[in-house]
Amino acid sequence: MTDDELDSLVRVAALLDLDTHLVTGRTNSYRIATESLQLDADLTVCFTGDGATRADGTEVTREELHAIAARHGLRPVDSVTAKGCQLLVAVDAATLSGKAKSAHKFRIPIATVDDFLAATATGRPLPVGVLDHHGVACVCERCGDSWTASRRGRVCRECRRSPAGAATRHAKSTPVPASESSVDTLVCAECSRTWHRGRTRGRRPHRCPECAGAA
Structure with missing residues (x-):
């Protein structure tokens, strides 16, 4: 999955009022690149998840790992940070635990417990997965534009610079279909969001239903 495809899915999720984590969580498996990692001495490793079992069915505890x-010669650590962790080992490589989310954010490789045990037993390189797409998916709450960044943001750079231009860009990015020519596209004077309503006589409201309801 390319960055452009992810961007399109995030935009659709925003229009449907869905959490963008739903998109990234469902698409992570299609954006993970498979690599190999040599378990060199002093490499820092963090473990997550419980219930790991060996090939013979016996359980492996966190203390044993x-x-x-x-x-x-590896150095176990308790948390996943950008500079303090170089490998995350999980029972399920597709886990969406807090540690796994941090690993994806910092592009830290993730391996399964089974592969970790095999690599330490044989000395072979460890198969790992690395999220190919780096960054957090963000959607501007004013204009609906989407982008990626190292941390989540609520308003895009363009809207922070020129709030007045956000309404125009958003109106252009969400055109009303020709079959709905009897629908007006309105722009809220307070939050700059757009919404649609059936065309009627009389004055047009200056605030969206959310802002009007919060008043």
Whole structure:
């Protein structure tokens, strides 16, 4: 999945009032690149998830995983940070745990417990998955534009610079279909959002239903 395709899905989710995490969570598996990692000494590793089992069905505890890592010269850590963690090992590589989300954000590779145990036992490189798309999907609450950034934002750069221009750009980006020519596109004077309503006589409202209801 390309960045442009993800951007389109995020935009549609925003128009449907869906959380963009729903999009990224469902598409992560299609944006993860498979790589290999050599378990060199002093490599920092964090573990997440419980219930991991060996091939013979016996359970592997978190303490055992820490001990295995230490025996191979690795340094177990308790949290996933940009500079303090180089590998995340999870029971399920597709997990959406808080640690996994941080790993995706910082482009830290993720491996399964099974692969980690096999790599430490054989000395072979560890298969890992790295989220190919770096950044957080953001949608501007004023104009509906979408972009990616290192951290989540609510208003795009253009709207911060020129709030008046946001309404125009948003109106152009959400045209009314020809079959709905009897529908007016209105722009809220307070939040700059647009909404549609059936064309009627009389004065047009200057505030969207949300802003009017909050008054």
